[in-house]
Amino acid sequence: MxxxxxxxxxxxxxxxxxxxxxxxxxxxxxxxxxxxxxxxxxxxxxxxxxxxxxxxxxxxxxxxxxxxxxxxxxxxxxxxxxxxxxxxxxxxxxxxxxxxxxxxxxxxxxxxxxxxxxxxTGTQFLLARGQGLSGNRLRVGGVSGTTNAELIRRRLPLARIVSVGDRAEGLSLLQQGRIDALASDGILLEGLRRSLPDPDAYEVIPPQPFSRxxxxxxxxxxxxxxxxxxxxxxxxxxxxxxxxxxxxxxxxxxxxxxxxxxxxxxxxxxxxxxxxxxxxxxxxxxxxxxxxxxxxxxxxxxx
The missing domain is CATH 3.40.190.10 (Periplasmic binding protein-like II)
Known part of the structure; x- marks a missing residue:
């Protein structure tokens, strides 16, 4: 009642x-x-x-x-x-x-x-294990219209932002080597990582999200x-x-x-x-x- x-x-x-x-x-x-x-x-x-x-x-x-x-x-x-x-x-x-x-x-x-x-949750990155977020030519995928895409433009001003329609498209680009990292909410990236046939080849970083x-x-x-x-x-x-x-x-x-x-x-x-x-x-x-x-x-x- x-x-x-x-x-x-x-x-x-x-x-x-x-x-x-x-x-x-x-x-x-x-x-x-x-x-x-x-x-x-x-x-x-x-x-x-x-x-x-x-x-x-x-x-x-x-x-x-x-x-x-x-x-x-x-x-x-x-x-x-x-x-x-x-x-x-x-x-x-x-x-x-x-x-x-x-x-x-x-x-x-x-x-x-x-x-x-x-x-x-908060904004984190999915990328190849051990690669890190360094370099002036870093290519970062972000889903169009999300709070994550807005944030990475501010936090990584030297990175080239590649707009993707959804996380599945971003994951495909990451696996093909066409982007260096995919930005999204950490919990969703971890869900993606665990769905891969080789999840240990990738990691979600940094431990502390860029946003809340x-x-x-x-x-x-x-x-x-x-x-x-x-x-x-x-x-x-x-x-x-x-x-x-x-x-x-x-x-x-x-x-x-x-x-x-x-x-x-x-x-x-x-x-x-x-x-x-x-x-x-x-x-x-x-x-x-x-x-x-x-x-x-x-x-x-x-x-």
């Missing part, structure tokens, strides 16, 4: 425009959610071609919480989407929510709203009750991780633990969870909104 505080707060926000998304989900009985299928371990396909990943786990929790809050069974329709398509799909109403690997940024908030952040990126779900703008519902689900998951609740901790371990799909250090993410939960406790449901990650960026030393 949804918390009394959340239900009372949702009831105070009665204008039709604000309740449209929840009303639509209640009417159709379906939550249409965008997922990535090219971003392991957040979104990929299982052997039967069905979406799976950390983000899919979170969406299934949202589905269960919506079913309880609305008092009816809500189906989850997972819709494969891309980094380029998802913003328009959410803003135009084709998707109710999209959860993948989108960093929360001020510029993107002109198109969509964001949920609280649910993972912390916080992933959030894309939501329709100014739909406050729906955003509160999504945030409530995510915060419950975070509380579960912090208190050792079985399904929450198993999800984190399944995707990022030592024996998980992509083993990865989650200390920063769990610290972020604690900050979000503490902020929620201090502010209460009436202030449920976007958790603004600290603006301070811990920078690695330039190579």
């Amino acid at each position: 949804a918390s009394l505080g959340l239900l009372l707060w949702l009831g105070m926000l009665a204008p039709a425009w604000a309740e449209a998304r929840l009303e639509k989900i209640q009417r159709t009985g379906v939550l249409r959610a965008g997922v990535r299928t090219d971003a392991a371990p957040f979104g990929t396909l299982d052997e039967s071609g069905e979406p799976m990943g950390y983000s899919v786990d979170l969406l299934r929790r949202m589905q269960a919480d919506l079913s309880r809050s609305l008092g009816q069974r809500i189906q989850l329709e997972l819709v494969p989407t891309t980094a380029a398509e998802q913003f328009a799909q959410v803003s135009q109403g084709a998707l109710d929510v999209a959860c993948g690997t989108s960093s929360i940024t001020l510029s993107r908030e002109s198109m969509v709203d964001f949920s609280v952040g649910y993972f912390v 990126e916080v992933y959030g779900c894309l939501l329709p703008k100014q739909d406050l009750p729906f955003r509160a519902q999504v945030n409530q689900s995510l915060i419950r998951f975070m509380q579960g991780v912090l208190t050792g609740e079985t399904t929450a901790t198993q999800s984190l371990e399944r995707w990022f633990g030592p024996q998980g799909a992509v083993p990865w250090e989650t200390t920063d993410t769990v610290t972020h969870f604690r900050q979000v939960v503490e902020q929620h406790r201090s502010n209460g449901p009436s202030r449920l909104g976007i958790f603004q990650p600290p603006r301070r960026i811990r920078r690695a030393q330039s190579p």
